[in-house]
Amino acid sequence: xxxxxxxxxxxxxxxxxxxxxxxxxxxxxxxxxxxxxxxxxxxxxxxxxxxxxxxxxxxxxxxxxxxxxxxxxxxxxxxxxxxxxxxxxxxxxxxxxxxxxxxxxxxxxxxxxxxxxxxxxxxxxxxxxxxxxxxxxxxxxxxxxxxxxxxxxxxxxxxxxxxxxxxxxxxxxxxxxxxxxxxxxxxxxxxxxxxxxxxxxxxxxxxxxxxxxxxxxxxxxx
Numbered sequence: 001x002x003x004x005x006x007x008x009x010x011x012x013x014x015x016x017x018x019x020x021x022x023x024x025x026x027x028x029x030x031x032x033x034x035x036x037x038x039x040x041x042x043x044x045x046x047x048x049x050x051x052x053x054x055x056x057x058x059x060x061x062x063x064x065x066x067x068x069x070x071x072x073x074x075x076x077x078x079x080x081x082x083x084x085x086x087x088x089x090x091x092x093x094x095x096x097x098x099x100x101x102x103x104x105x106x107x108x109x110x111x112x113x114x115x116x117x118x119x120x121x122x123x124x125x126x127x128x129x130x131x132x133x134x135x136x137x138x139x140x141x142x143x144x145x146x147x148x149x150x151x152x153x154x155x156x157x158x159x160x161x162x163x164x165x166x167x168x169x170x171x172x173x174x175x176x177x178x179x180x181x182x183x184x185x186x187x188x189x190x191x192x193x194x195x196x197x198x199x200x201x202x203x204x205x206x207x208x209x210x211x212x213x214x215x216x217x218x219x220x221x222x
Contacts, residue, residue, distance in 0.1 A: 010170045052146060074149075079142065080119060
């Protein structure tokens with residue numbers, strides 16, 4: 001399916017639209033389709049494993065962080081790749097404490113000094129950077145699993161998702177085009193809530209790499 005196929009579906013849903021090559025509504029229809037796709041991806045990013053794919057990032061010797069993968073909406077897992085085989089050697093532990101990659105932690109992480117450098121065994125992330133523990137002493141390849149945003153829809157480009165998504169996506173795009181300044185404010189509020197609530201959930205659930213661990217802060221003696 002191509003982007004033009006989605007434009008054709010929009011014309012079918014709204015007979016007033018003109019979305020054939022060179023016609024008047026193509027540009028704004030594509031804007032609406034891409035907004036609809038962004039919303040769709042926000043929805044599925046809230047679902048563990050939905051739409052999951054893989055990619056890699058590389059560490060830099062002596063640098064404690066690597067830039068967060070571009071377009072990664074949900075992180076499911078990180079794995080260290082053996083430099084000789086290219087296969088996963090271990091899962092990286094997800095540190096849930098902000099800045100926890102540099103803190104003295106409970107066993108076994110307290111065996112790794114803050115100043116130690118080596119192969120990453122754990123990470124903390126803030127949505128912009130992946131912070132490694134320990135600090136890498138060389139260039140290592142880390143595989144990530146998660147949901148990556150698809151490329152923008154163009155008329156001649158291939159639509160990334162399965163065909164069954166076409167009609168729902170076109171329907172949302174048509175609804176967006178019909179939203180105007182003269183609409184009932186309550187309808188606009190409902191539309192905003194529909195779009196913003198999943199976006200907020202996505203920001204809160206960006207990392208799905210395991211549950212938060214129990215924390216033992218006090219000692220009990222009989």
